Amino acid sequence: MAEQAEDRALPPLSPEQRNELGRRLGVEALRFRLHREENREKHFFGLVRWCPMKYAGPAANLAFKCAGLWKRAHREFLDIRVREETFALPDLPEELSGFTILHLSDLHADISPDLPGAIADALASVAGRYDVAVVTGDFNNFTVHGDMVAVSIVSRLRPAFTAPVFGCLGNHDSVRDVPLLEKSGYRMLLNESTRIRRRGSAPDSPSLLLAGIDDPNIFRTHDLARALSDRKSDEPVVLLSHAPSIHLEAARAGVSLVLCGHVHGGQLCFPNGRSMALRHWNFPDHVRRGRWREGATQGYTTTGVGACGAPLRLNCPPEIVLVRLESA
Numbered sequence: 359m360a361e362q363a364e365d366r367a368l369p370p371l372s373p374e375q376r377n378e379l380g381r382r383l384g385v386e387a388l389r390f391r392l393h394r395e396e397n398r399e400k401h402f403f404g405l406v407r408w409c410p411m412k413y414a415g416p417a418a419n420l421a422f423k424c425a426g427l428w429k430r431a432h433r434e435f436l437d438i439r440v441r442e443e444t445f446a447l448p449d450l451p452e453e454l455s456g457f458t459i460l461h462l463s464d465l466h467a468d469i470s471p472d473l474p475g476a477i478a479d480a481l482a483s484v485a486g487r488y489d490v491a492v493v494t495g496d497f498n499n500f501t502v503h504g505d506m507v508a509v510s511i512v513s514r515l516r517p518a519f520t521a522p523v524f525g526c527l528g529n530h531d532s533v534r535d536v537p538l539l540e541k542s543g544y545r546m547l548l549n550e551s552t553r554i555r556r557r558g559s560a561p562d563s564p565s566l567l568l569a570g571i572d573d574p575n576i577f578r579t580h581d582l583a584r585a586l587s588d589r590k591s592d593e594p595v596v597l598l599s600h601a602p603s604i605h606l607e608a609a610r611a612g613v614s615l616v617l618c619g620h621v622h623g624g625q626l627c628f629p630n631g632r633s634m635a636l637r638h639w640n641f642p643d644h645v646r647r648g649r650w651r652e653g654a655t656q657g658y659t660t661t662g663v664g665a666c667g668a669p670l671r672l673n674c675p676p677e678i679v680l681v682r683l684e685s686a
């Protein structure tokens with residue numbers, strides 16, 4: 359019964375939900391995103407709708423099995439590492455020095471039944487070590503099918519977090535996921551922002567602005583100006599973006615730190631770290647993986663938690679990141 363419930367199609371948005379999401383994301387952005395979501399499956403001679411992801415995965419699995427690499431690559435896919443990074447932010451109040459954000463991205467939670475347990479174990483290993491957690495999109499792998507499988511898995515993982523969790527949508531996610539994710543305790547930032555403080559501190563204690571934008575790369579329904587509209591002058595800003603393609607805009611807007619993913623570090627890499635993917639990502643090299651800087655803006659592009667297409671990684675382990683902020 360539970361499985362049947364999880365396989366249900368994502369419910370359509372009610373008029374109230376549509377109004378609320380339009381108010382937050384922007385009415386035009388919502389309309390455009392819903393239209394793109396409806397039409398992103400391929401139409402074969404106008405008759406058959408098919409999802410490339412449905413065939414890319416089995417093809418990659420078969421190729422790796424033939425090469426004798428499948429077991430190794432699947433083992434690496436489940437070997438989620440904990441990484442620790444410290445960023446000195448010039449405008450961070452002294453009282454917030456040491457503030458720690460747990461950063462996850464690209465869960466692709468429905469790609470393998472082995473993955474949720476690995477994520478829960480990784481979260482257990484950092485329990486109590488962070489002030490807030492963030493998920494920078496791609497909760498889903500197979501969202502194009504419009505089902506609730508990934509959202510159900512992610513909902514069950516929520517108790518494994520030991521602090522409030524914020525997130526933004528990725529290109530594999532549907533805006534129709536938002537009401538379900540928020541009901542489970544994930545506060546989504548849809549071209550909007552919120553102030554975060556140390557846990558248990560007074561409402562007027564020093565804070566930083568946590569902003570989140572919609573996917574800036576595939577849907578391009580992001581609106582950074584809208585997300586930063588509540589910013590006070592000189593207030594430090596941490597921006598959640600699914601993809602690093604926001605780097606120039608973020609630098610122009612004076613964002614302190616960008617946390618993002620999407621690239622998966624290449625996912626399947628040669629021993630020298632170069633990706634095996636034929637496609638060249640539409641980003642400059644310096645923002646594709648790990649720490650980067652664009653003007654005064656710093657950023658971190660994580661390799662992500664899950665994998666895209668097939669449950670395989672090679673020379674590119676998955677990670678969750680403890681991002682520690684310090685006053686410069």
Ligand SMILES: [Fe+2]
Pocket residue numbers: 464466496528530620621622662666
């Ligand atoms: Fe992804």
